[in-house]
Amino acid sequence: MKVLLLGSGGREHALAWKLSQSPRLTRLWCAPGNPGTAKLATNVPVKADAPDEVVALARRESVDLVVVGPEAPLVAGVADALAKAGIPCFGPVAGAALIEGSKAFAKEIMAEAGVPTAAFRTFTDAVEAEAYAVAQGRIVVKADGLAAGKGVIVAHDVDSARQAVRAVAALGTSGQRMVLEELLEGEEVSAMALCDGERYVMLPLSQDHKRVGDGDTGPNTGGMGAYSPAPFLDAEQLAEVGESVIAPTLAVLRRRGLPFKGVLYAGLMLTRNGPKVLEFNARFGDPETQVLMMQLGEDLLPLVDACARGQLQARPLVAAPGASVGVVMAAEGYPEAPRKGQRIDGLDAVPEDATVFVAGAEMRDGALVTSGGRVLTVCARGDDLARARERAYAAVAAVRFEGMHFRHDIGVKGLKAAP
Template identity: 45%
Template sequence: MTESNVLVIGSGGREHALCWKLSDSPFVKNIYCAPGSVGISTTNKVQSVDLNIKDYPALAKWCKDKDIDVVIVGPEDPLAEGIVDELTARGVQCFGPTKAGAQIEANKDWSKTFMNKYQLPTARHKSFTDAAAAKEFINNAPYPALVVKASGLAAGKGVVVAANKEEACQAVDEILSQAKYGDAGETIVVEELLEGDEVSVLAFTDGETVSVMPPAQDHKRIGDGDTGPNTGGMGAYCPCPLITSDQFADVKDTVLQRAVDGLKAEGIKYVGVLYAGLMVTKAGPMVLEFNCRFGDPETQVLMTLLESDLYKVVKACVDGTLKQMQVTWNTKLSSVGVVIASKGYPETSTKGCVISGLSQVANMPGIVVFHSGVARGANGTLVTWGGRVVLVCARAASLRAAAAAATAAASVVDFPGAQYRKDIAHRAFSKGAE
């Protein structure tokens, strides 16, 4: 295998972690990241590039001029818009699903219908485009509790876990009638609320074989004890002990492999990462939703535990040879990531606040810092530039030690209004994990 050039699409902590792991590969010469970030650009072999990723002909030409071997697409929006279809049609190899495959995340109505057709375990539900019909269903629903979701992409938002039927009806008005999430809310999905522990199980796939990653758990709510509004994710840890080895094996077969086989039966060769957001209920794991890409912040903790060469895994997926590869993980260690977010997040975010403590944290043993919303300010300072600012990740021999180290490191990073959770992995500890 000769040294190759890679283009990563995206600018967040997920893409920083992917670039960080790719830079370890002896088979990778140059990594370009579009648009990238200040933090991503400090990674070995990486440079940020300003490209219009929606100008497909120009992007494909740039890839050929730079001898790009593979394009890795981080966020869901470009996938849902068909970037993979457009680039592959122009002879550029991509790691990520086609527009048809990305529907599994981008269209929850389509996704739920797909799950039912291929007998994937999921919550009972119904879809609506009419607010009155949705509210009538809610008021007569046979479920004790309900979730209302915008069917389209709403940047990790657009999901309301209703405390009662009145709240569910209010969510219908906000999403359907008031268009709170724009086009993403033209169709809504109303489903029964599942009880249990949420677990994220991601898998690499070449459209035939699935190679499952260790289970992780994301912390969606802004405050300690899972309080306050949902966010894009305030931290994660891996491996997550809240799913048994038998349940995990079952998820591989009856969720991830069955989904890839179902997509193939629909005429969709799904290449990339398939992410199952699960609820581990008393009846077993149930699919809450699928994502068509790496999760954020799960990717940051997963990449710190991946022992295999990420570039070789990606190539095996795009070349259709994943079956021949053994992907290995260091599950003797635990990895915990704590997100530090800006003031007002998730409703608003602040820009331009000077960040201190980053260089100090970066020099701590066992700590890795991934940038999400950071820009270069005056006199070379680093400043906040978005909702989630950085994630500090710690690896240790025990989950408790990793959580303590990550939380201690987070306390060193400071800027006006900085907020972070001090209880990442608390659900595992409440069930006796150490």
């Protein structure tokens, strides 16, 4: 099979790594890709979120399947354009991807599907929203549209609730409409399903670490590390999430003529009253995908191909034994203002039992230099979470670039919870 993968992050390097192991793969392209995917695929300088260019590339190379990594191409309608061209695509059409792009739409779908989620109200008027927020006190304020992770404020008292509504309203277009919802408490985990529009298979549960600093301190980031499996749900409970969250959501979208083909990612809060959905994403998580690809004990290609063609067999996936940990190595100044152009050393000294996925880095004069905030995800698998952590951090210790920082506690919550 000839496959075109869209995107340029650590997630895409991990997808390319996994797809490359498939005996069914004959050729892999990545658009635009990064220095990591360049070793596994042919990188093509085509913008992933330009539907016409993607269709033209897919036609030119007569690819059998397009796999979409990030959300931008989905929102831009790449899957719609590919469908029109008759090219199978793993990734939902724009109308279905709105489940990530609009918090209000996601809530509407959840309400119709009866998915457990925080109680909420949607507002278009900031004054009304403020009055409601002040009356509630403890509240979460969410801008409706994509806001690059800056559109959600968790407010624990009346003063911060008032300020949260004002701050989200001030975001402009994406802040015009906002969702105010019940503040939930519990362990936050990522539950992802591969979906074919109707059927789904659950990937192992994983956990991201969104704050920049150890012990969940400092500002939010795109994710500083992940591990899987997260030991907070057993196999039966994960299957229940599939039945109570994924299945009804797919059914509602399908009824609306928006069959969801791709990864439906449920961000869950494991509350005392059971798992509740915080948000949906319409794609693989980053950095969760890096560890999920290490934990997937079977070929990814037939699965994503079956999803794209609407022919998935619902069944439990084969998981690799043990656990995987991925530590993000970030650039100085990340997340506020990452410093670029630092030379990355030590990659050849990384032990063989670890895998380094490249994200914000580029080749310059034959050397790998930093080019973004999240530079690398350093991953390792082990017979258990503790061993996976040791291996991942041993590999992290081999890598150096000026100003680098990373969290030292990736997976620690899982260690504490393990039976």
